[in-house]
Amino acid sequence: MYGKKRPKQLIWSVIFSLFICISCTEGSNLKSNFHKNVVISGETQGTTYKIIIAEDYSIVNQKSVDSIFLHFDNVLSTYNNSSVISILNRSLNPIIVDDDSGYFRECFSKSQLIFNQTNGYFDPSVFPLVKGWGFMSGIPSPLTQNEVDSILLYVDFTVGNLYDISFKNKDIYFEKNNPKYMMDFNSIAQGLSVDIIDRFLSRKGCFNYYIEVGGEIIVRGKNREGSNWKIGIDTPKENLAKRKIENILQISDKAIATSGNYRNFYFANGEKYVHSLNPKTGFPVNNSLLSVTVVAESCCLADGYATAFMVMGREETLDFIRENSNLNIDVYMLYQDEDGSIKRSMTDGFLKYIF
Template identity: 35%
Template sequence: MGENARKNIIYSIILLLIVFIVFLYRQNQQDPNLPADEVASNKIVITGQTMGTSYRVVYLDDQRRAFKQGIDSVLVDFNQSLSTYVPDSEISRFNSRDTLQIETNYFISVLQGSKQVFEETGGAFDPTIGPLTNIWGFGPEGAQLKDSVEIREILRTVDYNLVSFDQDIAFKLRPGVQLDFSAIAKGYGVDVVVDYLESQGIKNMLVEIGGELVGRGVNEHGELWKIGINRPDEEGAADEIFSIIALQDQGLATSGNYRNFYVRDGVKYSHTISPFTGYPVRHGLLSATVLAKNCMMADAYATAFMVMGTEASIALQQELGNIEIFLIFNDEEGNINTYISEGLKPFISTLN
């Protein structure tokens, strides 16, 4: 073998070694917690389970950091405060006694947020409605359908004014009052995850828990995050899209009666229970989507609007002026119709 041939072989081996070393270096720079299909760009996707549902977090990070462990840790602490399924959570301890020494910012924040929406909706949003929800079969105990006498008795403890609190303590003004933040907690949980990611320097993100969302900044294409709203059809596909909304640094929540219901003895019972009558609501509003400065408030207003109905919801949105709404409802002839508030119109497209 000639001298030149030996040199070419040596150069080839050195070149291969250099390529291999660079490859190993790049592999070591990648976060091992990231899925293989997410390390090629600055778009990170993290999924998991919380609050009896799933979450999905998408964000842009040039450092390709994976925050799943931090997100899960934050949500565990959150549930330890606000989940009625955790026996020793703050809310569970409040429900089992008359007075609670408040320990976390989670609890006081959701008490205050609930109070605001309760007052602005004239009581349509009421976190003390849990016992009525259980009676009608939409709680953990399943359908019970008790008689009207018992409903009237339970209504005596359904009134958020019966819960008094300050920064340090919460107590009941009537024995038997129970709190259930399921109509606001998922939205608030989204806000908590957003706060955590922002503390890590993340500016562009889409956070979703059980269908409640917050969009911040832009997606990987430099566009606003776009969200699909399902068609309100109890017999249609669960993923059939009715409209698309672009989120501009807002929280979004949707509530509806068209899927969560049951029929017994020929009567259809929706999961939205009126805190005024104690019975499931019966009106033409099928779906209420609310956009607000944060997801906690959007979640609570969406629930309240499903109690209030179409006309009262429109009137309140116009009075408040700090939220946007997209309502899908049946008109007097039974046809599906929509209402889009003025501020939302530039950000929504409705599909045929």
């Protein structure tokens, strides 16, 4: 999830963190002491971030990290009217936009990859649906079938259908075939920002660290105890006070992302509407899944797949992973059984991470 914070008085539950880091040294914005962690924390993308470097010293500071996040926001935030994505979404004629960081190109390329691999269950062009259903404004806005059908006419991430795009050097060449066409990378951008900070820390000579942005995580090396990092997975409870740790993962050199429908939803006319939208039907999903946790090589991919799997449902997700074992991803799913109880389902490869 990538965006801005919602006012607390709305009947919405926004995911800030689906994970809790276990055995981490707490800190303010920046701490560095011998035999303690370097901890950098702050706010970005409408949520919080935390970086824990399990080393005695690091040249990384909060100013450099915040600068990266600010640049990232100026490219991919749909809440920033001057961002690259906002400029493209507003365009009515062919346009050339500078992408000097390469963030947009990378996000677009990874999104195309997941879009094709999941047969369109991951689709960044659902932005008009996100707005239509009220998940952008925070105002519940249930749509009729006719309204959904009219919006679906301009939902398709396939290049050449509703838009054309190409990249040359640091420029984006973009043209819409439908003026209402818009893209939204919120379901993958936060994971990409974790990957970008990961690369930054690596370039600065860091080897052992934990990065978390709004619940999307990547861990490298070991923690201060010389062990793999321990990450807790929350139970899918709508009430924050009733949450507890469902399972603890012990993991290193992997990315972790979770998508869930139990915190971002609204009620209208006696019906519950969740934020996961099916790009094929245009409606919020209605399956038994409560949350999906994905372990992958990159946080960008983990984030995108988690979004797709929430739409696909439990059985289709397990089939997808069996048929695409080359992707090297593992999944842990929490779902609601017919009797209302919470059940667990996971891939065989996920077992090795459970502490």
